[in-house]
Amino acid sequence: MSEKIKxxxxxxxxxxxxxxxxxxxxxxxxISRKSVLGDLFADIKNIxxxxxxxFGQEVNEVKQLAEEKFKELIAGxxxxxxxxxxxxxxxxxxxxxxxxxxVHPLTYVHNRIVEIFQKIGFNVADGPEIEDDFHNFTAxxxxxxxxxxxxxxxxxxxxxxxxxxxxxTSSVQIRxxxxxxxxxxxxAPGRVFRNEAISARAHCFFHQVEGFFVDxxxxxxxxxxxxxxxxxxxxxQDTKVRFRPSYFPxxxxxxxxxxSCNICKGKGCNICKYSGWVEILGSGMIxxxxxxxxGIDSEEYTGxxxxxxxxxxxMLKFQVNDLRLYSENDVRFLNQFKHLx
Ligand code: DAH
Numbered sequence: 001m002s003e004k005i006k007x008x009x010x011x012x013x014x015x016x017x018x019x020x021x022x023x024x025x026x027x028x029x030x031i032s033r034k035s036v037l038g039d040l041f042a043d044i045k046n047i048x049x050x051x052x053x054x055f056g057q058e059v060n061e062v063k064q065l066a067e068e069k070f071k072e073l074i075a076g077x078x079x080x081x082x083x084x085x086x087x088x089x090x091x092x093x094x095x096x097x098x099x100x101x102x103v104h105p106l107t108y109v110h111n112r113i114v115e116i117f118q119k120i121g122f123n124v125a126d127g128p129e130i131e132d133d134f135h136n137f138t139a140x141x142x143x144x145x146x147x148x149x150x151x152x153x154x155x156x157x158x159x160x161x162x163x164x165x166x167x168x169t170s171s172v173q174i175r176x177x178x179x180x181x182x183x184x185x186x187x188a189p190g191r192v193f194r195n196e197a198i199s200a201r202a203h204c205f206f207h208q209v210e211g212f213f214v215d216x217x218x219x220x221x222x223x224x225x226x227x228x229x230x231x232x233x234x235x236x237q238d239t240k241v242r243f244r245p246s247y248f249p250x251x252x253x254x255x256x257x258x259x260s261c262n263i264c265k266g267k268g269c270n271i272c273k274y275s276g277w278v279e280i281l282g283s284g285m286i287x288x289x290x291x292x293x294x295g296i297d298s299e300e301y302t303g304x305x306x307x308x309x310x311x312x313x314x315m316l317k318f319q320v321n322d323l324r325l326y327s328e329n330d331v332r333f334l335n336q337f338k339h340l341x
Pocket of ligand 1: 211
């Protein structure tokens with residue numbers, strides 16, 4: 001007899017019910033009045049009186065097991081049901097709700113700058129982010145131990161101090177000029193690195209766009225006209241431009257270019273520090289030494305160059321006042337640029 005009970009227990013434990021019909025089949029077999037358990041209870045009277053108590057206990061155990069299992073099966077079916085319900089009403093005629101990414105504000109500004117210069121014949125060039133001393137400094141007329149290097153501290157490799165992360169995209173000027181023949185009209189966007197403590201106003205990496213133009217008879221007038229055109233295309237035709245004398249080792253003369261503050265329209269605000277002007281780039285006529293360092297005859301060719309920070313331009317365009325936001329990948333920040341896509 002106890003063999004029969006064991007087999008029943010095993011059958012109950014293994015029972016499943018994926019549909020209401022299967023649940024009903026289980027109920028009929030193990031719970032209802034006509035269930036196999038009913039038969040077992042009917043058997044009690046045939047058991048020897050001294051064994052009846054033990055047998056009765058065993059049958060009660062099976063009954064309990066069957067009832068517990070029944071509750072389990074009901075619960076299982078109910079949760080499967082609600083799962084179905086939540087995904088059931090799909091309206092296939094609705095447009096898909098795809099959460100597309102956004103154009104990163106730096107990508108947007110990068111693309112705009114490239115677009116504007118491509119219209120006047122500039123090609124896009126690329127150069128390595130891991131540079132050597134010659135291309136990043138020496139060829140650009142930063143003599144070794146010159147204080148100008150101080151302003152552009154970067155990350156070096158201890159075992160080979162000749163290799164460093166480039167501090168500016170001006171190095172691409174050298175790479176192109178030493179390998180190709182003039183005339184050049186090139187734009188070199190890319191990532192650059194500085195050994196700076198990270199704050200709202202400085203970061204250990206950021207992006208620049210370098211531009212340069214080398215040909216016969218290129219003069220300051222070409223530089224100014226090109227950059228006037230650029231500023232007006234990017235910030236609007238009513239933008240005013242001014243040049244201030246400056247110093248860069250690789251240009252002579254050198255100038256920084258300001259635009260009239262596009263936020264307060266020149267009236268004065270905290271972005272332009274109440275001056276009405278904001279600086280957007282450095283520029284100048286390429287120093288003859290730089291041309292000669294690349295094997296270009298500086299008597300025959302002249303050129304101008306300029307360099308600007310993409311983050312800085314983006315900051316002025318979108319009034320973002322913390323540089324760190326650009327690389328933190330916070331969707332709450334990025335979603336604010338959905339309109340650019
Ligand atoms: N390389 C300079 C910097 O990182 C920016 C720059 C200034 C580039 C003047 C130029 C230039 O080509 O003519 O600060």
